[in-house]
Amino acid sequence: MTMIKINGTGYETKAGETILETCLRNNIDVPYLCYHPDMQKQTRCRICIVEVNGKIQTSCNTLATDGMDILTDTEEIKKLRRMNMELMLAGKDFSSYKGTRFAEVAESVGVTTSRFGKNSNKKIDEDSPALIRDNNKCILCGRCVQKCQNVQTVNAIGFTNRGHATEVTPYFNRSLNDVACVQCGQCSLVCPTGAIKEQDNITGVMQAIADPEKIVLVQTAPSIRAAIGETQGMEPGSLVTKKMVSALRKLGFDRVLDTDFSADLTIVEEGTELISRIRNNGVLPMMTSCCPGWIKFMEHFYPDFMPNVSTCKSPQQMFGALVKTYYAEKNNMDPSKIVSVSVMPCTAKKFEIRRPEMRDSGYADVDHVLTTRELGDMVKSRGIDFQGLDEQDFDPLMGQSTGAAAIFGATGGVMEAALRTAADILEGKELESIEYQAVRGMDGIKEAEVEIAGMKLKVAVAHGLGNARKLFEHIRKNPAEYHFIEIMCCPGGCSGGGGQPIPTTNEIIKKRNEALYREDQGLPFRKSHKNPEIIRLYDEYIGSANSEKAHHLLHTGYSKKNQF
């Protein structure tokens, strides 16, 4: 057993744990900014200093080793931290950090003004539909760069210049909109200051709600119900589907519908496409297409896989295309008066709705995308007591869903959902065993071999683009190995999406995913093709899966994009 002393009390350390980690595990407060439990240590901010055997050291990278005597809160350390914070705030406007982790740390250190620096006046990069970058707020903690370069391997952003002129910018100092950035927002998820954050769509949504002429419909992605509670003071892993529906009604949405419905639709379309590719010697392995971050990544870096990617739109876009057609028709609504809003764990979806292909209803299929964080802010600013809300159900016609759709939010979930449907169709009967454990969990790349109707299907799942890249390099060398691939751009799947609540860590993602699997188990239907509203949609509107009408509304195409 290894013991260290922190502020005079003995604590046990775990192998490989740093001083900061031991402190946090034991609820001893040490401020930190550049450290993130899931990423490489950088030691840029230096705010996490402690005294180790009489010497000042950063705690985030120093391993806790036997017999260390650590002081976290001496007068000297407090003074050094205050100076450090003053320098971080040099030339900055403290009020611009409201609600961020940085503001919290600054307050805990006891500094909110600075003796140093003149107000900085750097250009704000707001061209991207998904993200906005304001370097006037940036403290150069480097978390975003780590995420983009090491986790996502996209390298859209990096450090430029030296010394005091150092900045985080997209390469060649361009706008984020003009580089090979996949708009995943993973950078914004780890940014402690809000210097990179999602584009605000709250204003547009509020205006639509306030407009009596408009009918405002909202859809909620699978992973929101397992994450939105965190923005309202609830524990990670809280499943709050019905309170979320209540909250949306309270906010004034005219209809509260569910992306889970169209996730089921995606599975029926995609499962049918897979079966047809297998039967007709189509291009294999087929790759999932429900994640716009991965689609953009593919268009920039792996366009050779374009024929492999399913032509199905993402659930958000299938939903969007139906809302102003099928749903409007059935409800006698004028589609030009409908404002279609989605709540997504995702910033890439803010980009996706602006793709020119996404107007198959004759209008913009989706008008506004709110992230989980934005919805959380709306609920809070309305003063809604979320935890005390009653439980309500989604509106009908596009509000019912199955367990297969719920797990879309977790890595491996789309694969599992597709296998549930494909197996039933291929075997021609209803199978009892529907849980595919091998594709669940947080391993970066997961593989499984499943036997369906005498056929051996080999499948693989990757999440996080760094893992996706590894898988693609492998497939390039072994093109015939797999039949079906699921790719999710964000680590952990949409539960770890770039629009999810801050903080998001692998630990928290696991809890959100567990909640989604709980949701799956609790629902009456667990296979997408069994969803009664989906069956009705095909009967009354689309005809059959992959039909001409389906292709018009529910499928799309891709185009090669530059790497630079």
Place this chain on the structure above:
Amino acid sequence: MQILRKTELRAFERAKALGPDKVLEELEKSGLLGRGGAGFPTARKWRMARDSAASEKFVICNADEGEPGTFKDRLIITKNPEIIIEGILIAAYTIDAKRCFIYLRGEYEYLREGLQAKIDEIKNITQTEISIEIVRGAGAYICGDETAILNSIQDMRGEPRIKPPYPVDKGLYDCPSCINNVETLANVPLIIEGGWEDKRLFSISGDVREPGVHELPVGITARELVEPCQPKERIKALFFGCAGGCIPYKEEMIISKDTVAEQGAMLGSCTIIAVGESRRIPDVCKNIQEFFVHESCGKCNPCREGNYAMLGLLDNISNNIGSDAPDDSISTVEELAGFIKKCSLCGLGQASSTHITTALQHFREEFTK
């Protein structure tokens, strides 16, 4: 100068005859200390690299002489490149490395051709399988930091790495890497061949008519150092490069690592800038501060923002000297200097305020009057 003696590969031959263990013994006996500044015992560094079981190891010669006022490595590279190459070969042989690099300061690109010709010539004579590649420095002071050199050779941003791991354990491409300064490596053949004396190269400049490199034994007086360079006026202070801080000039003071350290400064790589009495110390500090603001790599907050803020304070002080305004900025300067030293990530930042703390220690009245 002893450092310009030609050893004609005799030392390399002798090293091979002795075997690595004996080479290490002789180095240990000599007591050779690294000449880069830190003064780490060379034999100990080599032994650590030799003891590592890794299959691939590297030797890196740090020729990124970036400290203002330092030009001793340039002298050796120009006048006796063979001895550096021989030193590298002995190091590679001793620690069992096959690939070596010379990280050559960007501004010394014009020396590359001559150096390369010597490498080819020696490779030809010795037929050794040890390779030596010249890598062009990124033109930043920070790249003189051992770990920043590693990043730079690996084509990454020239930022220092977090230590540990130390380069001798996990350096270039995560393999054990023995990084030595040019002057250190040039001393090795002299030691192995025999007849070596522990002398150091002093780069002396400032308010003198004859700046230059002088090879001197350690332990001579300040006057013996400065007089031969013909001071232009009475000397008031000696600055040890930008990073080493300053001491008041006292003719009979012995200049050694320890005596300089007693005054709060660092002898480091023996760079001496003599400052005449007509100059104002706060102005000198401001100039040095400009250097650090320019050379901070920008990775960590204390050095990046701290040095920038410090320049503002010094600028203010140097503009307001003579005016009677009460100045609490001196105490802010001291607080900031202490912070930068204690909290910066790498040696550059940690040393970047030494010039100020020592100037305030020895010439405080100049900052207030």
